[in-house]
Amino acid sequence: MNRNFNEFNISILSDFYEYTMAQGYFNENMDDKITYFDVFYRNNPDNASYAIFSGLEHLTEILNSMKFNKEDIEYFKSLNTFDDKFLNFLENFKFECDIWSVPEGSVIFPNEPIMTVRGPAVQAQLIETIALLIINHESLIATKSSRIKRAAKGRAVMEFGARRAQGIDASVYGAKASYIAGIDGTSNVLTGKLFNIPVLGTMAHSWVQMFDTELDAFKAFAKSFPNNCVLLVDTYNTLQSGVPNAIKTFDEILKPMGIRPKGIRLDSGDLAYLSKQARKMLDDAGYEDAQIVVSNSLDEYTIRDLLHQGAQINSFGIGERLITSKTHPVFGGVYKLVAIEEDGKIIPKIKVSENVDKITTPGVKNLYRIYDRKQIKQKLI
Amino acid sequence: MNRNFNEFNISILSDFYEYTMAQGYFNENMDDKITYFDVFYRNNPDNASYAIFSGLEHLTEILNSMKFNKEDIEYFKSLNTFDDKFLNFLENFKFECDIWSVPEGSVIFPNEPIMTVRGPAVQAQLIETIALLIINHESLIATKSSRIKRAAKGRAVMEFGARRAQGIDASVYGAKASYIAGIDGTSNVLTGKLFNIPVLGTMAHSWVQMFDTELDAFKAFAKSFPNNCVLLVDTYNTLQSGVPNAIKTFDEILKPMGIRPKGIRLDSGDLAYLSKQARKMLDDAGYEDAQIVVSNSLDEYTIRDLLHQGAQINSFGIGERLITSKTHPVFGGVYKLVAIEEDGKIIPKIKVSENVDKITTPGVKNLYRIYDRKQIKQKLI
Structure with a gap:
């Protein structure tokens, strides 16, 4: 419209x-x-x-x-x-x-x-x-974004909040304000196009659910986007199923193509614990360069807590708590x-x-x- | 634009x-x-x-x-x-x-x-x-508005939040959602025009400041809008200056025109106390039908408190706490x-x-x- x-x-x-x-x-x-x-x-x-x-x-x-x-x-x-x-x-x-x-x-x-x-x-x-x-x-939104970016201590921070924004302009101009304040990119395509801001994103849980198995879903995604392969590993069980299937996909699809995987994304559970375990599993499999992206109701307070607990995180995807400045709207x-x-x-x-x-x-x-x-x-x- | x-x-x-x-x-x-x-x-x-x-x-x-x-x-x-x-x-x-x-x-x-x-x-x-x-x-916004309207126990509630909304659509469609949930009108002219919703509003403090005295400001407003005369009485001192000047204006401008005043608006201070005093002063002057409108960071919680304290209020103007659903955004x-x-x-x-x-x-x-x-x-x- x-x-x-x-x-x-x-x-x-x-x-x-x-x-x-x-x-x-x-x-x-x-x-x-x-x-x-x-x-x-x-x-x-x-x-x-x-x-x-x-x-x-x-x-x-x-x-x-x-x-x-x-x-x-x-x-x-x-x-x-x-x-x-x-x-x-x-x-x-x-x-x-x-x-x-x-x-x-x-x-x-x-x-x-x-x-x-x-x-x-x-x-x-x-x-x-x-x-x-x-x-x-x-x-x-610029103020909130600046606080969040500082809490991340140099790690990448992405704005992922469109679906929880207070209306269309809140999502478009909120994402723009977050970029002005130092956020690295947005999931919002309209904002990306209007203001020439990097847009990012890979898959939702629905992608994984659409296939008979998680491994099928990961392999299909890796084939479609070998150069932008961030796999969402928490649809069923992060450490028992998600991360092992991600590693298998990297081994069987990307390695033969000579392409390094971008990484994995965690969207639920104890992110400090899960990120540390996932980091170890990726490292042991030879993917020290695979990034760990986390999301799930984060803000400057939870980021500080996660880093304090030694979470192994390369990049944060921030949704509702940034785009509404939830703690102070x-x-x-x-x-x-x-x-x-x-x-x-x-x-x-x-x-x-x-x-x-x-x-x-x-x-x-x-x-x-x-x-x-x-x-x-x-x-x- | x-x-x-x-x-x-x-x-x-x-x-x-x-x-x-x-x-x-x-x-x-x-x-x-x-x-x-x-x-x-x-x-x-x-x-x-x-x-x-x-x-x-x-x-x-x-x-x-x-x-x-x-x-x-x-x-x-x-x-x-x-x-x-x-x-x-x-x-x-x-x-x-x-x-x-x-x-x-x-x-x-x-x-x-x-x-x-x-x-x-x-x-x-x-x-x-x-x-x-x-x-x-x-x-x-519909949910928040419904809660606020219920707290007001049948009194009129107006949406006044445009200036604190999270963007243009937040103000326009937020005001629309509040009307769907039972709010009586909005200050937002664009919303009023697009969705045929009653628009309301009279004066800001700047109107009062523009004149040499508060009484001059009130009289000028009453002459311009005799049928929509709600005077903002808290620019200098509500009970010492604002309400007495409002009554004087009603007496000297509206009474000779045979027009009943609409009322006064309180926008700061202890609204329970001030509204009770103002009610008494208006009643004593023969303006039992003059409405008392209050605003100033209200929501369902403060409305409940005010009514519990016996505040004499006919109508609430609700700003940021409705249009952002501040307690739960x-x-x-x-x-x-x-x-x-x-x-x-x-x-x-x-x-x-x-x-x-x-x-x-x-x-x-x-x-x-x-x-x-x-x-x-x-x-x-």
Whole structure:
């Protein structure tokens, strides 16, 4: 399916109140008043010490092609809330704010402005929802991915989460954000094609079940893909059946072709124990170079545990816990008015709150990073 | 932005291994073998006693328009993994499996087949990723929404989560799933337009900050939207400033117009205490019919707590905790081969696992619901 051009217009993906406020600014002749909004967030996901910024490229693309078509205007008319002046503004909309932003993939910290939008009230307000949606989602997944990649201590990490992602964009742009943060590849073909990211994958349990025996299934796969032969060894019994059948397949199919096997994949059970046993069996059979790939609900915490237990793993396939940032599935970026211009002067604006951490830092800010030789420090001016 | 028709083709949103397996089935002349796959899940989110099924309509739409265009074929060619026979199959692809499914919005339980796909191995395998992605996401949000709506005990519940959703589809189809599960409306304009769902919303804190005083901001809003006047009262101080200014606005702007105010919204602080105080102040001023709307990181747990404390709330606006199902952000639906046909006979297939709960139930099943007068029971045959 491709989205219907007229109906699925991302330009109207916005909270309704952005439009009622915009109409209100017209009524008050404040639509052209120059405003400054900061995007920032208050706490790092997973109580970590940093986050990774992502979403700028995607957001820029959306804002640059923002427009409202006839169907959209008809829809707004049908809501009996907006006047002709406002509908006319939508019909001729062209996004004209200035945006300052930290670069895609930057390390970011709480309470610093990661993006500042300057422009007419009516425009700067209108993009709040989509700006937060894109930045919150992609920064969330980039941050989680960075944590997972670091936990793997140099081993390869693949993104395998499409089937558990929260919707189509979550899978496509989540996988993209994970790549920006250092993940090595994805199973998601659409992401691979759109962003030129390596795609990976071999077989599911259903492949093994389709044949009369596991050995038949392995041999058939090795014949079809001798150069990409990673065999999934846990459909029946990993150590009694899966690994021995994999070795037999390597011996009987690949060896005569003069091709080294890529390896095996474990997807269930005690991965530390099974990987150590499998490593020994592969080594004893002369396949020291065969890789052991593991999957099954992994994240930075389980990876750290596995490596601590001496698991023999070359590569991790990470699914739902990366693509949903399961332990912390929300990146709390906010979009707050920090100043307005009046007669050419910048007037700072503040929001006070009964929740102390919801109080904003008023004024237009510059962001400095001060580095020393040992660590990165941050300062906000 | 609208998605580029050629580039963003959802048909290739799939794990890469679905394609390698499909190519393998061609090589083994098994591509036409008739297979049965069950979709089921193992545990209810949030340790609840049920889940709500959603995603069928969306999935059907995607499968019915599934096709691979020239760009896609070129991309597959560039991967040096697929032969011409397979690429030709993709080029002429038409989805031809049979699907049995429980209806959209059904109550579902673990380990029963909620969907069964019957068709040629090469086709039934190819749709695994997208089928799970859509069903897992939309069932997750429908389930969470149903829990939240029940906790609100008949009060109105609005979906306000777009800015914290995990991507564009998460916001659009998440809001749709929440409506299917009983939520009353959404702030998401695109969802409202696409699926004819009521859209709601009034003002953000930035509206209040834009004016010299809170009272100016309220009066301006009341003049612009006298019939949809819900004032956000917590920008500075809810009880000292927000509620008194709201009442003054109702008195001075709406009363002379003969219009009753819709109400106020609280978005921070101790919502139980503030709502009780605000209720009293509104009642004393003669606005017993003014509604109190609350938002601020709510879910079924906090709603239950608030109502238990006697909070005076008419309507809940629910953001990130609904749209990401924050306490349980993954719906673990799986897609498993349960049988194949050979010479017209159905042969059951099983997957054994070192994780006992990953063992599948083989064979083709019918699903029965047995109701008695007091409760619903389930049975699987």
